[in-house]
């Protein structure tokens with residue numbers, strides 16, 4: 001069998017602007033891909049989304065004559081085994097950021113190195129790669145405002161005279177399939193679970209196109225969860241169905257700076273997870289109250305906006321960014337509970353779960369002083385639309401009462417909705 005270049009698709013489940021695919025094709029050998037559904041996932045919703053996205057990639061690659069093998073098991077073992085099976089002269093993957101992935105990558109690198117197979121990592125997740133932006137002493141930026149300033153300067157400088165890079169080598173690839181194209185394994189996860197977003201590159205592009213048409217309203221709409229004024233593309237970015245690099249280029253060219261900040265924040269958390277891994281791994285400094293945890297998770301705290309947000313998260317696997325901040329601040333600041341247990345609940349629920357973003361944002365939120373829950377209600381849902389949508393027991397209440405049903409006393413039936421669990 002002819003030697004190949006093997007791509008291990010991880011968080012770059014797309015054909016467009018894919019640096020790993022581009023790198024593999026540049027090597028001139030036939031290309032084959034593997035995608036691994038790793039054992040021990042505790043987030044079935046995300047597992048399902050990734051499976052759907054990989055299945056679509058399988059079809060897109062097949063149309064170019066590139067086989068993608070869908071595997072399940074331990075990545076450390078499988079990458080090495082499949083490198084042998086497909087006579088790989090090199091393995092290419094997208095660069096990892098978080099400690100657990102980096103440790104696994106080291107072991108994979110060792111196993112491949114023993115066989116003289118290079119393990120090439122390329123940047124497909126962030127816009128600036130992990131060590132591209134450092135201060136004048138070569139140290140990573142520790143605060144977002146500093147990082148943002150450096151990011152904007154570097155981006156402006158880099159693209160003053162040329163267009164941002166977009167890897168286009170994938171266009172029209174047509175290679176002879178190796179040994180016929182493999183079928184993609186059936187879905188291993190319960191299809192009955194609700195996943196708000198469909199998965200796959202085409203659905204990601206569609207979601208982006210819808211938002212791009214409205215992106216000019218983002219600064220006005222972003223703080224009203226009932227209106228869905230944000231991109232709702234995080235699951236696609238986490239799985240790599242969309243390229244952050246391409247979206248940044250579009251936002252930059254069209255001068256949507258307010259929205260571009262969200263992608264810069266994403267880069268910031270990725271580089272922080274890489275450069276300061278211990279910050280995200282601190283153990284909790286006090287035990288969690290299981291009673292509080294149950295009520296917060298179930299959306300039964302007696303604070304309507306918090307409860308509506310927590311129920312929306314559990315039902316759909318996605319939550320508006322401002323509400324993520326509100327429920328995180330409520331958990332750490334109002335209930336005085338350790339951020340780690342809140343972050344663990346998010347990790348199990350979010351379709352877009354991404355360890356660097358999740359832990360980084362939890363830590364940031366919990367370092368702030370929590371405003372009273374009513375502050376969030378007035379700011380994010382002044383007329384109660386979001387609460388009514390997610391708390392049917394309060395749907396009949398007028399705007400003056402929907403955020404404070406306990407004040408209605410016997411004048412309103414709240415259908416068993418609990419009073420506030422603590423005094424604030």
Ligand SMILES: Cc1cc2nc3c(=O)[nH]c(=O)nc-3n(C[C@H](O)[C@H](O)[C@H](O)COP(=O)(O)OP(=O)(O)OC[C@H]3O[C@@H](n4cnc5c(N)ncnc54)[C@H](O)[C@@H]3O)c2cc1C
Nearest residue numbers: 230231232233234262266321324325352353354357358361
């Ligand atoms: C406590 C907490 C936990 C979070 N956990 C995650 C997570 O596990 N995975 C995740 O992708 N995002 C996480 N976020 C960030 C953010 O809330 C989500 O990315 C956002 O809700 C996605 O919605 P959107 O696509 O409409 O975002 P938009 O506002 O349209 O932003 C566009 C994209 O920028 C990125 N982004 C925006 N804000 C942030 C941010 N603060 N940090 C990192 N990236 C950002 C996301 O990829 C997002 O899709 C978390 C935020 C908080 C406060």
